[in-house]
Amino acid sequence: MQVSIFIALFLPCAGMSAIFVVYMCLLCYSARAGIDEAAPAKPWQKRGLSASDLQKLAAVTGRDLVLATDCAICLDEIEPEQPARMVPGCNHGFHLKCADAWLSKNPICPLCRAKIAPRLFDSNPSQITQC
Missing domain, CATH: 1.20.5 (Single alpha-helices involved in coiled-coils or other helix-helix interfaces)
Structure with missing residues (x-):
């Protein structure tokens, strides 16, 4: 028992x-086999737009926005006298500071996810396509 x-x-x-x-x-x-001290864990890559590229984007006021007057980044309304930034290609508008902060980290429209390609900074507007 x-x-x-x-x-x-x-x-x-x-x-x-x-x-x-x-x-x-x-x-x-697995911890010992996966360690390579010469290579970084995640390679650094610049993802957002540079300051010079941000200056090339259209800066307008809230009354000049074509589409909605709500900023999809901060979820606040864009007043008619506030500075705004319009994304080329899709013409979505955001507060100037919100758009610059977003686009300096992500080269895509925060609303429709359209990629902001370098060709959008060309001076020829006939090459720009709508999303």
């Missing part, structure tokens, strides 16, 4: 301990 109670308690504990040891060995092996 005591032997069966001992076996009933010992075997599950021994099995879980063996699984834990195997898990820790696999974890250590």
